[in-house]
Amino acid sequence: MLPSYLTLAAILFCIxxxxxxxxxxxxxxxxxxxxxxxxxxxxxxxxxxYGVVPSLTGQIFSLFTITVAAAEAAIGVAILIAxxxxxxxxxIDEFDEMRR
Amino acid sequence: MDMYTKAAWIVPLLPLAAFLVxxxxxxxxxxxxxxxxxxxxxxxxxxSLLIVAxxxxxxxxxxxxxxxxxxxxxxxxxIGFEVTNLTAMMLAVVTLVSFLVNVYSAGYxxxxxxxxxxxxxxxxxxxxxxxxxxxxxxxxxxxxxxLVGVCSFLLVGFWYAKPKAKAAAKKAFIVTRIxxxxxxxxxxxxxxxxxxxxxxxxxxxxxxxxxxxxxxxxITTLIALCIxxxxxxxxxxxxxxxxxxxxxxxxxxxSALIHAATMVAAGxxxxxxxxxIFQDSAAAMETVAYVxxxxxxxxxxxxxxxxxxxRILAYSTVSQLGYMIMALGLGSLTxxxxxxxxxxxxxxxxxxxxxxxxxxxxxxxxxxMGGLGTxxxxxxxTFAIGALALSGIPPxxxxxxxxxxxxxxxxxxxxxxxxxxAAAFCTALYMTRLFILVxxxxxxxxxxxxxxxxxxxxxxxxxLAVPAAIAGFVETPWNGWFGSWxxxxxxxxxxxxxxxxxxxxxxxxxxxxxxxxxxxRSIGRITLAERSPWLYKLLERGYFVDELYAAAVVKPIxxxxxxxxxxxxxxxxxxxxxxxxxTSSAGRLAARLQNGQTQTYGLAAVIGLxxxxxxxxGRRFLP
Numbered sequence: 001m002l003p004s005y006l007t008l009a010a011i012l013f014c015i016x017x018x019x020x021x022x023x024x025x026x027x028x029x030x031x032x033x034x035x036x037x038x039x040x041x042x043x044x045x046x047x048x049x050y051g052v053v054p055s056l057t058g059q060i061f062s063l064f065t066i067t068v069a070a071a072e073a074a075i076g077v078a079i080l081i082a083x084x085x086x087x088x089x090x091x092i093d094e095f096d097e098m099r100r
Numbered sequence: 101m102d103m104y105t106k107a108a109w110i111v112p113l114l115p116l117a118a119f120l121v122x123x124x125x126x127x128x129x130x131x132x133x134x135x136x137x138x139x140x141x142x143x144x145x146x147x148s149l150l151i152v153a154x155x156x157x158x159x160x161x162x163x164x165x166x167x168x169x170x171x172x173x174x175x176x177x178x179i180g181f182e183v184t185n186l187t188a189m190m191l192a193v194v195t196l197v198s199f200l201v202n203v204y205s206a207g208y209x210x211x212x213x214x215x216x217x218x219x220x221x222x223x224x225x226x227x228x229x230x231x232x233x234x235x236x237x238x239x240x241x242x243x244x245x246x247l248v249g250v251c252s253f254l255l256v257g258f259w260y261a262k263p264k265a266k267a268a269a270k271k272a273f274i275v276t277r278i279x280x281x282x283x284x285x286x287x288x289x290x291x292x293x294x295x296x297x298x299x300x301x302x303x304x305x306x307x308x309x310x311x312x313x314x315x316x317x318x319i320t321t322l323i324a325l326c327i328x329x330x331x332x333x334x335x336x337x338x339x340x341x342x343x344x345x346x347x348x349x350x351x352x353x354x355s356a357l358i359h360a361a362t363m364v365a366a367g368x369x370x371x372x373x374x375x376x377i378f379q380d381s382a383a384a385m386e387t388v389a390y391v392x393x394x395x396x397x398x399x400x401x402x403x404x405x406x407x408x409x410x411r412i413l414a415y416s417t418v419s420q421l422g423y424m425i426m427a428l429g430l431g432s433l434t435x436x437x438x439x440x441x442x443x444x445x446x447x448x449x450x451x452x453x454x455x456x457x458x459x460x461x462x463x464x465x466x467x468x469m470g471g472l473g474t475x476x477x478x479x480x481x482t483f484a485i486g487a488l489a490l491s492g493i494p495p496x497x498x499x500x501x502x503x504x505x506x507x508x509x510x511x512x513x514x515x516x517x518x519x520x521x522a523a524a525f526c527t528a529l530y531m532t533r534l535f536i537l538v539x540x541x542x543x544x545x546x547x548x549x550x551x552x553x554x555x556x557x558x559x560x561x562x563x564l565a566v567p568a569a570i571a572g573f574v575e576t577p578w579n580g581w582f583g584s585w586x587x588x589x590x591x592x593x594x595x596x597x598x599x600x601x602x603x604x605x606x607x608x609x610x611x612x613x614x615x616x617x618x619x620x621r622s623i624g625r626i627t628l629a630e631r632s633p634w635l636y637k638l639l640e641r642g643y644f645v646d647e648l649y650a651a652a653v654v655k656p657i658x659x660x661x662x663x664x665x666x667x668x669x670x671x672x673x674x675x676x677x678x679x680x681x682x683t684s685s686a687g688r689l690a691a692r693l694q695n696g697q698t699q700t701y702g703l704a705a706v707i708g709l710x711x712x713x714x715x716x717x718g719r720r721f722l723p
Contacts, residue, residue, distance in 0.1 A: 020702065
């Protein structure tokens, strides 16, 4: 059972990674990040159920991750809104302040 | 007894002090140059005369002092000064001419803006020349040899705003460099072959005494010829004479000091100083004699048709230096040095006289002068004395020295004797031509406003006219005093009636022909130019030696230079540019990574991670 869960998680992670690296819209990038986090959560749950030493720690840990991800999403969207107000755009390739 | 002789090292330091003072003053004070230059050279002159007076005593011995200068391994280079009768005489001649030129320049260069700089250069030159004379070894002589070359360069190009002066200065420097290179090679050969690597003249004298056999004849000849090459360059002998006529672009007192009396005689002095090397090699002596004889006649014929008063005198100097070299080659050290001694006076006198004329008429073309005799009496009279001395008319000084050389030639080499006679004839002819065209006849285009020069210029003329007239009596056919004094042992009075008569005859004949052509005009003076224009042209252009060098040496070198420029521009420069371009394009490439895009950084991080993982995993599959 475990490999199919892990494969699904890997596919999800790769889609998220692809979106985070390629998409120009910052909202989509944030969504992609969530996708990657969820892939990780899936892994944690899968290991807690079918791993070598099954235990509840993985599931509890995934709860933590969801909480942190929610906080991250809230902060990320808040920054994004602030940026949008400042620059009038959410296109991520126009946010190149690090270059200057 | 030898108090002044021991203090001889002070003599060169006096003009050096003048140079330092004048350099410190800069251009500020216009009168300082003449005052300091003249005073210091006067002091040097007085000291030199005191030394000569000491040397005149019968029991005077050569004095030399040296200290260790450089120690390298087992080789010690000593440096010092040496006073012999020869160097004492040179000291007196150099300081006398230098002092008179200093005085003369006060009038001649009066309106020049850089007169203080000029006096500084003259003092530096005097210092270098005196140092050259006093040097007790070849290496320090070589250093001063180069220093006088530099001063000559500076003074020929003194009016550097004139393109011709600039070119002449460069030419003088480069052409004499060829000779200097020869001298340097000669010194290195000596250093290599001499026992203990000694370079001082005393040791050279004892090694090359003809029987020690420490050095083989072949090497001796090679060394002698290398040293002679240095003399050829400095003393304007064929084929390196081309710089001397061009050097006349410098101020006229400089021509008198450097290019007539002192520096150009340094070559003769050098041969005299290393005479023992030459005497050990018959081949070298013969080369020296023939080069000198050829130059004497060669330059005298060119002087026959020149139009520029200074160029005539310059070619005459080349010719007279050829006489001296010929005398040395014929084995007559006394003849060469004696002619150097008298020539310094009458040629300096002639140049200073020419300067006085140029100062008055503002041209150097003798065709535009004429009738100056009545307007510039003193110049004319002193010039006449110089011209008669140069032409070899008794009892003026030049006659005695030229006669001594001709006697030496008569006794050993008939061919060179006739060459010398022909040169003497040409000398008398061109001096007559010069004198008549300048001082006699109808006033020319430029001589209307001529007037006698100021006193500061005429006094040196008179002061030089005296030795030019009488200096010859130190050595006459019946009185060998000068030769005995110079060589340190009794020389027999030599005298050959045939040589004397021939010498007087050709000189008088030269004068007479000159008078017929240019004075009475019973022989048309344009005949030669009309009958054989090619010959006239050949002489006027100095046998096209300059053109030959331009075609054979200068052009190929320039061509090679242009090729090298192309090589430099495209190969060397191309490499440099390629290195620059590679670096900057690498920089641009790296800069493009730093584009501020978070996503790109992220991608790079992922790629790096993938590579890392691939490497870690891939390692397992390796054997």
